[in-house]
Amino acid sequence: MSVLVYTESENGKFKKTALEVASYAKAVADQMGTSVTAIAFNASDVSALGNHGVDKVLKVTNSQLESFNAKAYASAIAQATKNEGAQVVVVSSSADSKYLAPLLAIELQAGYASNVVEAPSSVSPFTVKRTAFTNKAFNSTAINTDVKLVGVSKNAFGLVESSGSATAEDFSPSIPELGVSVESVDKVTGKVTIADAEIVVSGGRGLKGPENWGMIEELADVLGAATACSKPVSDLGWRPHSEHVGQTGKPVASNLYIAVGISGAIQHLAGINASKVKVVINTDPEAPFFKAADYGIVGDAFEVVPKLIENLKAFKAQQ
C-alpha cells in the first residue's frame, strides 16, 4: 500500500513543487486510507516534507545521481514503488518530472495521467481531472492499471500544511547504465525562472525594441517576478528563446501574469492561460488579450509601466 511521491530538490533544498506534490499525495493517501512515502535524491533536511503530509522519506544519497538522469531516477523510483508496494506514484510537472514519468510508467506498467489539476474524484476506479487541448478543456481520465502514475500540474493543487513529521530511511537503489550523460549545464543564476515564478512579467512587440526592456525588468524586480516574452519578440531576437512563453514556448502557470504590449494571439494565450490572474496593458482596446484577462489598462506601456513601478514601490515600502 501507500502513496509514493517523488520530491525534487535543488542544492539539497526541496522545491515548492515538491511540497505541492507531497500535499497532493497526502490527499490521495487520505482518500485511500494509507500513508505517504517520499523519495528524495541527495537532500539533507527532510522536515519540510513532514510538514506537508509525508510520513516516511526514502533518502537516496549517491554521487552518481548528483546530476539528474531520467533513466536512473525512474529506475530508483520504480524500485522504491515496488519495495513499498505503492499503488499510486505522484510526480510534478517540472521538466525533470515530465522527462522521467513516461520511463517510469513503462518500468511499472503503470497508466499515466499528466497535467492533473485536482485530487482524484474517485479512487476506484481511479479517476483524475487533467487539462487537455492546451488548457481549453478538462478531461476526466480513469487509470486502469494496478499501479497508477499521476503528474500534478504546477500551482493547481496548492500547498497544504500539516503538523506531522516524517521519518527518514536510507535507500540505496541499484543504478542502471545511464545512457545519457550531462556535459554542461547553463543555468541562469540570481534570477527568478519562469518555471519557479509566482509572478511573470511578459513583454510583446508593443515595446518596440529590445532597448525598452529595462522597464519590464524593473517591474519584474519590484515584484520578484520572472521576465518572459511573446513569440514575435523571441523570433526577432529581442529576447532569448528561453523567455518565449506560449504554445511552442514555455508554459506559464503563475499566480499573476502581467502582459505588456502583447496582443494575445491564441497561441500565446494557450501557453499562459493556466495562470490564475492575468493583467494586460495595451494601447489597443480591441486586442484579444482583453477578453482573456482579469484586469486591464488601455494605455501606452511607456506611460503606464513606469507609473505602475512607482506605485508598486510605494506599496512594497508600506508592507
Add this chain to the structure above:
Amino acid sequence: MKILVCISHVPDTTSKINFTDNDTQFDTNGVQFVINPNDEFGLTRAMWFKEKQGANVTVANVGGPETEPTLRKALAIGADSAIRVNTAAKDGFQVAKELAKVVQDGGYDLVIAGRESIDYNGGMVPGMLAGLTNANFVNNCISLEVDGNNAKAVREIDGGKETVSTSLPLVIGGQKGLVEESDLRIPNMRGIMMARQKPLQVVEPANAQAETDSVKFEKPAPKGAVKLVDADNVQELVNLLHNEAKVI
C-alpha cells in the same frame, strides 16, 4: 541513418474546442487538422539530416484513414515514406506500443517525436517509446547533432539548458529550437506532386491495449469580463491585485 519521425494529427490551434456524444468525444466538425507543431520542428530537423548526412526519413502516425492528409503533407515537406498504423488509439500508452512495433520492425536509429501533442498534451509517447525499445531518451530537446553512433543534444531544463552526450539508438522529445520557426517549410507544388508517388504504407495494429480511459470532457467555466482600470489611475490596479485578487 534511418530516422522515424512520429507525426501527431492535431486540430489547428485556432480550432473551436467542442465535444459531442455527451461530452465524451472531441467534435471534429469544421476542424482543420495539422501536423502537431512540436513534431513539425522535429520533421524539419530530420530534413536537415537527410540533406546533409544522407539520412532516410520515414514518418509515422497511429490513426484512422482521416489522418492520411497530414502524413501526405509530411511527405510533401520531404519525408521519403510514411506508415500509418490503422487504429484509433485511446491513450498515449497504446500509441507508444504501436509505434514501438514500427520502430522494431523498421530498425530505426533515431526516433524524433514532439515533446507533446497540442490536443491531449499527454507528453508521454516519446519517453514510453524509448522505454519500450530500450533506446536512449532526451526530452524537451532543442538541439541535436549526430556523428556516427554518437549524439550530442541540448535539452531545456527549468531555468536554463543542459548539454548531454548519448548514443544511438535514440528517441527525442523535440520542440522549437531543434529548428527555428523561420526554418519550417511550406510544401511547394513539386513537393505536393512528389508526395502522391511516395509510399504510404498502412499497417494493421499490434492490438496494444490502452491503460487509461477518457471518461468525459468539460470546458472551463466562462470567464468574467475584464475589469478595466483607467490609465491615469494605476494605483487602483495595485489595490485590486492586493485586496481583490490577493496575488501581491
